[in-house]
Amino acid sequence: MEEGQPTRPDRPGPPNRMSLLSVSGVHTYYGNIEALRGVDLTVNEGEIVTLIGANGAGKSTLLMTVCGNPRPARGTVRFDGRDITRSATYDIIRRGIAHSPEGRRIFPRMSVLENLQMGAITGDPAHYEGDLEIVFDMFPILKERQSQRGGTLSGGEQQMLAIGRALMARPRLLLLDEPSLGLAPMVVKQIFNVIREINEQQAMTIFLVEQNAFHALNLAHRAYVMVNGRITLQGTGRELLANREVRAAYLEGGH
Template identity: 70%
Template sequence: MTAATSIQQAAIDAGRQPLLSVRGVKTYYGNIIALKGVDMDVHEGEIVTLIGANGAGKSTLMMTIFGNPRAREGKITYAGQDITKMATHEIARMSIAQSPEGRRIFPRMTVFENLQMGASLHNMAHFDQDLERVCTLFPRLKERLQQRGGTLSGGEQQMLAIARALMSRPKLLLLDEPSLGLAPLIVKQIFEIIKELNQKDGMTVFLVEQNAYHALKLAHRGYVMVTGNITMSGTGKELLENPQVRAAYLEGGHH
């Protein structure tokens, strides 16, 4: 191989490197192991979903990526950088945003102030433009900018949590159960917004979901987690058609 072609090959390999890579990650709560050695990749431009039953460790994986709790073993890299031991606030500066489970908006702050909190980590020059954008995505929030977060309905709080994460213009968006407790119509709207963000803006999405049907329909690829281990992976279509996945997560499910 000539020097030129090896350089080209290196560039191609670099392009194939996942945006987010999780290798052999083990996370504990005290002495109890919650993640038992997780391997997972998310490539740029993908929507990747993680499904699994209650207590499987899905939220733990998402939080471990964000550095809290921290991986006790293994390695997490983002855009080629080792983030395993980085502080949460440093990770947040790396164009990763998180919409955590249970919404975690600031209840005493107005919708507008909540959105400011999402943006304040980054360049305020884009604030008006980004506000306009999330208001277009979520017209409900636009009507309620001065309302306190805590008085929003459950669905509206979920929209606010996602909108707040978007205010930082993330390259990678981590969403923990955006459909939780929402009416089917709102779930549909939220999944359409995720699809639009991915297709129009090229946003990479890691989606933790119990609503396996919707998640697998939307995602390019998926992983199944059972008690701290990844037990299956494949394209969204493959997993949707897989008899084991169907039996465990889809039959009699909420779709």
């Protein structure tokens, strides 16, 4: 579609595409605590969708529920038209969802190259070299540091590695959990630029969970706001950026 265009806040998402991920009426519990209280949400093919909300709102829980760990008590999760609510995590991942978990979680004692290779572990080895090339083009620093241990990278580099590792699995849907966590503002900017690039160049569908509402809303085609395990607001990124409640709760003061 209009993918090459310069992007302004109101990014016209690729319209009328099929929904790739749809979450409906999902309730998830941790013991007796109801972390998700009936969440409905869709991510269409080719879109960047973001979910913003405060600490403890249930954002990460939603991503993890999509991955089947924990499983929802009620409701359904559908990916690419198939019901994956009851599938095992590894099965869900192999269907084409890559999850870059909160806190990056790279393998500290493995080299950068090995970390990337771990991303491709369930995939077809035939694509490995080409995908590696793509990731190294996107993150030249990783190519430079390829034989260094993952644990010795800086926070930003680790985040790049985590995204690169997720991409090595050739997903159809990329789930990113707080990629800006604990990074310097300059680095955050860089990471968000890369996320946009991945979306535009590879037509990757991205579902992004963020606390950094300003950057996330600027980037996303559509966005949801989560409060206490419920979706309270939704709209295009620009709509939510202009929304008074959103401004008051997530934007003012911070930026």
